Amino acid sequence: MKIFKWGLRVLPFAYMAAIWIMSSLPSDQFVKLPDSQIDHTIKESLHLIEFAILYVLLVLAMLTRRQAFTPTMNIACALIAALYGISDEIHQSFYAYRSASWFDLVKDFTGISVCFYFIRGALFKEKFRRLGNLLRRV
Template sequence: MKVFKWLLRILPIVYMAAIWTMSSLPSNHIVELPDSQIDSFIKESLHLIEFAILYVLLVLASLTFERRTFTPLWNIACAVFAGLYGVSDEIHQSFYPYRSASLFDLVKDITGILVCFYFIRGALFKGKFVRLRRVLERIQM
């Protein structure tokens, strides 16, 4: 169980490094689909989940610490941190000629975070989403 907790604690850092690295590369460096419209659609859609995943990883890492540490305020801090990392990623991309930074991408990033925030907040602090709550509470133990 200790290995699992440490893995959850390290994952957000590894994921942030992966985001930073991929933001430094051309968008077609890792994969490019034959149909450019589908390729563009999928890559633009990933903005909705990229930083939502970071937020969820931050929550999971936080849950591995003492039970009382994960409060509604700490949950907000995780969401804000993920959003600010999204801002820094857009700024970072603006320095590369083959990448673009846009306010619309940032809106998609924050939308994904807010959707996950709604579910996690509801499960842990509002008595909703019982199955999700059970999963998250198992991580807290």
């Protein structure tokens, strides 16, 4: 169980490193679909989940601590994910084969906000009981 908790604590940093590395590479470095419009649409929609996943990983890491997870800590996790999204867009702007845009940031923040809504509801608002029970077991 201790290894699992330490794994959850390290996972956000490994994920952040993976985001940083992938942002340094061309968007078709790993996968390129035959239809360029579908390829573009799928890759653009990934912004909705990329930083939402980071936020969830940060929450899970914080839940492994003995200290109680508070609404303030929840907001801090969302802000860290959002700030990392901003830094990622800035990072991408230095590469000719990548693009940075305000719309990408809106998609990043939207994904974070949706997950924030569910996690806040589950842990602090008595909504989404199954999710709350699952999160409390971490």
